[in-house]
Amino acid sequence: MDTVFAGEHLLPGKIGQFFVVLSFGSALLSLISYYFASTNKLDTAWRNLGRIAYSLNLASVVATGCCLFYIIYNHYFEYHYAWAHSSTTLPVYYIISCFWEGQEGSFWLWTFWQGVLGMILIFTARSWERSVMVTISLSQVFLASMLLGVEIWGIKIGSSPFILLRNAIEAPIFSRANYLSLIPDGNGLNPLLQNYWMVIHPPTLFLGFASMVVPFAYGIAGLYTKRYAEMVKPAIAWSLFAVMILGTGIIMGSFWAYEALNFGGFWAWDPVENASIIPWITLIAGVHVLIAYKNSGHSYFTALFLIIISFILVLYASFLTRSGILGETSVHAFTDLGMSGQLLFYMLAFVVLATYLIVINWKNLPITKKDEDTYSREFWLFIGAITLTISCIQIIVTTSIPVFNAVFGSKLAPPTNPIAHYNKWQIAIAVVIAFVSAFSQFLKYKKNDMRKFYISVAVCMVVAALLTSVAVYLTGIYTNFMYILLTFAALFSIIANGKLLGDAVKGKWKLAGSAVAHIGFALILVGALIAAATNKVISINNTGVGFGDEFAKSNNPQENIILYKNTPVKMNEYMVTYKGDSTSGVNTYYKVNYQVLDAKGALKEDFNLYPNAQQNLKMKQIVASPDTKHYLLHDIYTHVSSVPLKEEEHNHDGHSDDENYDEPITHQVVIGDTVRYKEGFIVVKGINKNVKIQNLPLTASDVAIGLQLEVVTPQGKTQAEPIFLIKGNNKLDFGKKLDEQGLKLRFSNILPNKNKLELTVYQKQKTERKDWIVMKAIVFPYINLLWGGTIIMVIGFLLSIFRRAKELKVG
Amino acid sequence: MKRGSIIGIIIIAIAIGVIISTYADSSTYGSFAEAKEAQKELHVVGKLNKAKELFYNPQKDANYFSFYMVDNKGTECKVIFNGTKPQDFERSEQIVLTGEMKNNSFYATKILMKCPSKYTQDKVEVTETKAQPNI
Numbered sequence: 001m002d003t004v005f006a007g008e009h010l011l012p013g014k015i016g017q018f019f020v021v022l023s024f025g026s027a028l029l030s031l032i033s034y035y036f037a038s039t040n041k042l043d044t045a046w047r048n049l050g051r052i053a054y055s056l057n058l059a060s061v062v063a064t065g066c067c068l069f070y071i072i073y074n075h076y077f078e079y080h081y082a083w084a085h086s087s088t089t090l091p092v093y094y095i096i097s098c099f100w101e102g103q104e105g106s107f108w109l110w111t112f113w114q115g116v117l118g119m120i121l122i123f124t125a126r127s128w129e130r131s132v133m134v135t136i137s138l139s140q141v142f143l144a145s146m147l148l149g150v151e152i153w154g155i156k157i158g159s160s161p162f163i164l165l166r167n168a169i170e171a172p173i174f175s176r177a178n179y180l181s182l183i184p185d186g187n188g189l190n191p192l193l194q195n196y197w198m199v200i201h202p203p204t205l206f207l208g209f210a211s212m213v214v215p216f217a218y219g220i221a222g223l224y225t226k227r228y229a230e231m232v233k234p235a236i237a238w239s240l241f242a243v244m245i246l247g248t249g250i251i252m253g254s255f256w257a258y259e260a261l262n263f264g265g266f267w268a269w270d271p272v273e274n275a276s277i278i279p280w281i282t283l284i285a286g287v288h289v290l291i292a293y294k295n296s297g298h299s300y301f302t303a304l305f306l307i308i309i310s311f312i313l314v315l316y317a318s319f320l321t322r323s324g325i326l327g328e329t330s331v332h333a334f335t336d337l338g339m340s341g342q343l344l345f346y347m348l349a350f351v352v353l354a355t356y357l358i359v360i361n362w363k364n365l366p367i368t369k370k371d372e373d374t375y376s377r378e379f380w381l382f383i384g385a386i387t388l389t390i391s392c393i394q395i396i397v398t399t400s401i402p403v404f405n406a407v408f409g410s411k412l413a414p415p416t417n418p419i420a421h422y423n424k425w426q427i428a429i430a431v432v433i434a435f436v437s438a439f440s441q442f443l444k445y446k447k448n449d450m451r452k453f454y455i456s457v458a459v460c461m462v463v464a465a466l467l468t469s470v471a472v473y474l475t476g477i478y479t480n481f482m483y484i485l486l487t488f489a490a491l492f493s494i495i496a497n498g499k500l501l502g503d504a505v506k507g508k509w510k511l512a513g514s515a516v517a518h519i520g521f522a523l524i525l526v527g528a529l530i531a532a533a534t535n536k537v538i539s540i541n542n543t544g545v546g547f548g549d550e551f552a553k554s555n556n557p558q559e560n561i562i563l564y565k566n567t568p569v570k571m572n573e574y575m576v577t578y579k580g581d582s583t584s585g586v587n588t589y590y591k592v593n594y595q596v597l598d599a600k601g602a603l604k605e606d607f608n609l610y611p612n613a614q615q616n617l618k619m620k621q622i623v624a625s626p627d628t629k630h631y632l633l634h635d636i637y638t639h640v641s642s643v644p645l646k647e648e649e650h651n652h653d654g655h656s657d658d659e660n661y662d663e664p665i666t667h668q669v670v671i672g673d674t675v676r677y678k679e680g681f682i683v684v685k686g687i688n689k690n691v692k693i694q695n696l697p698l699t700a701s702d703v704a705i706g707l708q709l710e711v712v713t714p715q716g717k718t719q720a721e722p723i724f725l726i727k728g729n730n731k732l733d734f735g736k737k738l739d740e741q742g743l744k745l746r747f748s749n750i751l752p753n754k755n756k757l758e759l760t761v762y763q764k765q766k767t768e769r770k771d772w773i774v775m776k777a778i779v780f781p782y783i784n785l786l787w788g789g790t791i792i793m794v795i796g797f798l799l800s801i802f803r804r805a806k807e808l809k810v811g
Numbered sequence: 812m813k814r815g816s817i818i819g820i821i822i823i824a825i826a827i828g829v830i831i832s833t834y835a836d837s838s839t840y841g842s843f844a845e846a847k848e849a850q851k852e853l854h855v856v857g858k859l860n861k862a863k864e865l866f867y868n869p870q871k872d873a874n875y876f877s878f879y880m881v882d883n884k885g886t887e888c889k890v891i892f893n894g895t896k897p898q899d900f901e902r903s904e905q906i907v908l909t910g911e912m913k914n915n916s917f918y919a920t921k922i923l924m925k926c927p928s929k930y931t932q933d934k935v936e937v938t939e940t941k942a943q944p945n946i
Contacts, residue, residue: 416838
């Protein structure tokens, strides 16, 4: 039975699905064509066919993206992807973020970048085009298959972004022809992703991941065509490009976490973060060994291994984050789409291919039999790379605990304090890396004049030691030996590379890129160390209010503090006041004022922060985002942890005001009676028969009586006169609100039979104050060294890329 | 001995060190009963008991949150968390706690929730848009 569904737009999905299939087919054709082209150098027909197929592939990937964008942009919620990741209230610029919130969209991004990189290679790789494009096309076939969404022999291959909602989910409403009219809006984008960094971070990261395939493809092509040594030069240039982009993407993610997430930091060793940094580290190591090989002829296999394993680790990382295997260990992995088998197959295919090619070429590989000189640059480049590899192994082992559990059926849990666990190893490794990156800059390839070397190193070390003592004193990290050591090593690296940069300015321009990148890296180390080691929660709740007995026993600092509106609280040198909230779109901004007064009481600093929270009334939850005041030398970071839910405040519309009060208590009184309530008592003084009510003319037959009351509280006495009215046949009454006392008094009835008057007392709930926030504030000292170091490192990479690209043209 | 082999041995030694350290630092998944015996930090997986009260009153103490969780073996225990109530807590499907048992209460230092969050949940929210009389 075919139901005709009303209001569906099936055409864009059908076109999109057509292009998905076309991109798979064209990638396959490109693979076959380039394979045959690579076996015969003289042939041009296969090569041209490969070029056409690859261009067609890129065109269909772009067309797929356009269809998906069209669907999301027009809010066609009949499509699962649009329904699951967007909503009509979303601003246009975040529609781009919806695009890669889901797995399908991020695969699309990856295949798009790989398509673009392949096109660049077609135009620039010249003699390498055929062999390199075989690998790229193969990878493109795998990525295209991830979006297919077809079932063959009962096996689901890929997940299409064009699947219809009614096919993706089973629900009774889909049997109705007009089901679409019942789905007014999509699920929307996760509020945490509604941040400008989320528009730019994923494309950068995926360009980084995608570009890792290029050095890999050169490595494979070198083996395949037996041009072992020749592949090194282009591999260096492309590896530098990949590490620059991936590094930028990782830091953007870290900056996003710092700016938009409320875990209060920039790096948490979460498995998803680790998954992105592992291939970066191995490829950084790879670049160094490639350079060592190019200049000295040593370490060919290590270089080849590192560029191959880097890409394999990209695939492993995507398996970790996309298969759902991280499950309980990660906060932000993707959910399982049932594609873990396919992802594993993708990875294993490349592992097998690379292993096979290495084994059959083993005897011919240019591997030197003799050792490098211990005092040579190539040896220390190698040692540096090995140290990086060890760093990587440590991260992989701990991150892979869930994988070991899955393979061996064990039940290990990750460390209870992952940050301390990772830091223990990584700080020591960082010390070694920083030292090596400093002194090896004074070594030349092969033979060295050791006297000159020792003098330069000694001078730099003395300067570094002096600076270190100042730095650790200023930042207060002198209590930890490893921190001092890392600061020293990083400063040593900055000075040594700074000296090299000085020489570069005098004319040795070739080394400028490396010097700048190493300075940037050392700054990142110092910045991350200081910010992570000395960041300080200033919102310490030491008022002792409400500490339970069982609570006092645990001596953890109380890091969240409650602020009532317009009641200043002192936090360190800051006088912090919550000033009220304002709502803009879906976000509620909480205005928090910070002031610093000097000794005389004059205002030294005065600024407002607007941490925000998105409230979801239906689910009674908030999603909070921090706001940060940036200074040159430190940041003040603030986020709300808990706020009163808006829902409670809006009782006035549509509901009776009485909900703000406790259950009313009705008293039958006569004049002279006293009525008690929680805070005091009410005396019935008398009745007033000459009541005038504003805007309500009374006729002779109407009866209006005021009840004269005196409210007595410890603070004083207040008069109140609620009114009872009989107008025509209706009984009415006008209650009296006493906001200060939190009372509402109603003269609700007259009981002539009993000769009594009815007084109804409403009392406000004591906990009613809604004008508060619970917030946390952290000071991050010297965090700009981290961000600044990143920018310097990227500039260093750029300089190096220009140099290597030039060499590539000359060579 | 060649220097290459010495470096190789050092790497292998460090790699073994890494694995041992990971194993030593790694925790275990357990139940409340095991937590009571172990007297050290471990992970407990379970579900929130939604019938019992979640206590978080920031006006009294902004850093005290308590609730009842039923572990995978069916034991219920009071959990005390030194912090604010995590967002979306009521809707959590599964909770992974890190912490230790003291005086028959579990003191959590970390709470990880798996939520059928709005953003991953495949449950269609239906709004009836019947013609309604305007009031």
